[in-house]
Amino acid sequence: MDLTFNSTLITSLIGILVLVGYGAISFYLYIRRVEKVFEGFRTPPYHWLLGSLAKAKLRAKAVNRERVEVYETMSLCTFEIILKCAFSCDRDIQKSGDPYAETVERMTASIFYRIIHPYLLFDFLYRISPAGRQFKKDCDFVHSYAEEIINNRRKALDDGEKVGGKRYVDFLDVLLTARDEEGVGLSRLEIRNEVDSFLSAGHETTASTALWVLYSLAKNPDYQLKCQQEVDQVLEGRDSDVIKWSDLPKFEFLTQCIKEAMRLHGPIPIASRDVEAGFELGGRKLPEGTVVQLNMVALHHKESVWGLDHMEFKPERFSPENVSKMSPFQFVPFSAGQRNCIGQHFAMNEEKVDEVW
């Protein structure tokens, strides 16, 4: 009797050990596989040092029909644009480089790194891990970068520079001079948080979109030609090929291409919302405190919404005629509702230009 009991116990223990071992090895192999995917992200090379020749380099690569990684080039470009437009900050980033864009890229990768290493979800372990310490260092750098921009402007205003005097009134002016009904302005931290959001939300997204538009047009030379013809038509008869602000709405087909590239490769795949007051959705109860993830990338690829050719690049989907038949929530790369993207019109215009004068 005892012997049977012991052998059953031993067999069960061995079974459990085998299962746990199998689970641990599978989990380890899975993590290694996922890590491989993110390998390139974790230590992005310091390519920004090469920024000065970005355009010339892209052209040279195109002539030689070589493959080229466009992201770093676009990221420096869009970062320079947001600094100039939102903060009137003139920095020749494409020429001399800047560590900010790269730090944000590393921080984004670090978030995914943490997600795929479940033990790092414990704050204590994350804080003492090399990844957590690097993240903290990067956060401090990003904050100090924003503070420097704010301090420089404050100083300029204290020294007598008038808001909207020589410069246009920009986003930072609005933040620094905003007052509520009681005359109270935003705190230092509130201003820094807004500057942080604009700096990070306003350049990676636009860089990523621009590179997918370039990719999509490169894969579809007929559409590329059509875009070129549209630009040529707008510039016809002019001495200069500088695109003016008033030209931008004329690029209708280019806008359709940008939207189609965003449908297929939107830079923000999901958005999250906390349910503050419970409600019912499609027969399901969503209690207060639920976190709802809006899967925009799935919606934009859904066959039942976009048809059998849903994975093909077809800018005509966004022709005025087709758009008039679409649901307002069918295409939401900038999210929707009260907290949708504040920079969406700026972004759509930015996608059509590569310099700001």
Ligand code: HEM
């Ligand atoms: C193609 C480019 C862009 C895309 C696809 C994009 C997408 C988005 C999305 C999906 C959200 C909502 C996130 C959520 O619902 O949780 C958002 C929020 C936001 N975006 Fe953009 N964005 C782009 C460009 C920009 C630019 C250029 C700026 C700044 C000039 C900007 C500033 C912001 C800010 C400040 C928020 C937060 C708004 C809030 O919470 O009320 N974005 N963006």
